[in-house]
Amino acid sequence: MNTVFSEEQRDCLQELINVAMGLASDKLARFLNTFVHLQVPAIELVNSTQIPAQFEAQYSSAEAAFVSQGFLGNGGVRGEAIVLYQLDNAHRISALLGYDTDSASELEMLTDISSILTTTFLNGLAEQIDNQLSYSAPRVLSSRQNNVTQALIDTACHWELALKVDISYQLIDHSFNCDMLLLIPGEAVLNIQQILDRIVEEY
Template sequence: MTALHFTEEQRDCLQELVNVAMGQASDKLARYLATMVHLQVPAIKLVDTQQLPQHFAQRYQQQSVSLISMGFFGDQGLRGEAIMLYQLANVDVLARLLEYSDDDSSEAEMLTDISSVLTTTFLNGLAEQLDNSFSYAAPRILSSRDQHFADKLAATAQQWQLALQVDIRYQLTDYSFHCDMILLIPGEAVLRLRQMLDQILASF
């Protein structure tokens, strides 16, 4: 397990890349969603996937949470799964955000649509920073307004050794909207990511 850990330099480098990707994403999203998008600079953290379900179960105590998953694949063995967690009082927020007011989109469709937009916009920026590019699998709903979401997160997370936890708080003018994003990355991809970070560090 220790073999997968990042050095402080590697971690700082990744944090910087994530920050840049976030900045780009918030700019693009603000234009697309026609509202001010404030993305809090995320604290990234490498965590053991076994701890993740409990962490989020505590954060969303007794509340029902929707989980959306989106797989991503890059060159040089970089791959993983992005998980979005939403806790929504109502879907009207999403409908207004996506401007789907005149359409009969289901809650499930709106959730997958917004997840797709948020994750791919950020991940494309991150891939660019890593001189890579990602292709994506269609988003899937792992759990919909489910109080037992932690079990489902555990089932997904156990396939991955390490999780890159990126908590993003999206704040949008006129909307109260919040979600968490977690990137789950398998061990061998973490090794590749470390090599890429080392290359970037060496070039400075």
């Protein structure tokens, strides 16, 4: 990340992401009807080919789920947002929300939460850079039914870069961790740098 972005660009991107994440957390808090303790999300830009191995290292010991959603904006902005979860807490959150506790409902819940997180977050980000996005329907995969790592390998190979946003949510009575990955084409970095420079210059 530091090699790609200057310190000013990184600070600017972090702030844009903080604002977008604040909007997403507020939406999620209303949906879960609880207070969400918001931490500064750690961001990192990596090669998308590194993603499956990182995922394996982080999630291999537990059941995991993967929800992906494509996005498309003006001026060639496009990518795929992936939210990764450990399923440990999922059934408790399902129960909290009044979903049935079978695994189909669990996936339905994760799809709902991911949709809130992804679209609110990306809309918030897009608005700050005067863009507008549209989305494809979410796709959900669980390690109980699918090979999540293989799905991640298949998805990541379509893109060159991944902006990793580590999200850690602390709810009042339980914690909830997920990772959001924004897979973007390689040429997008130049575009992002220009946008960040423009904002930095404005202030």
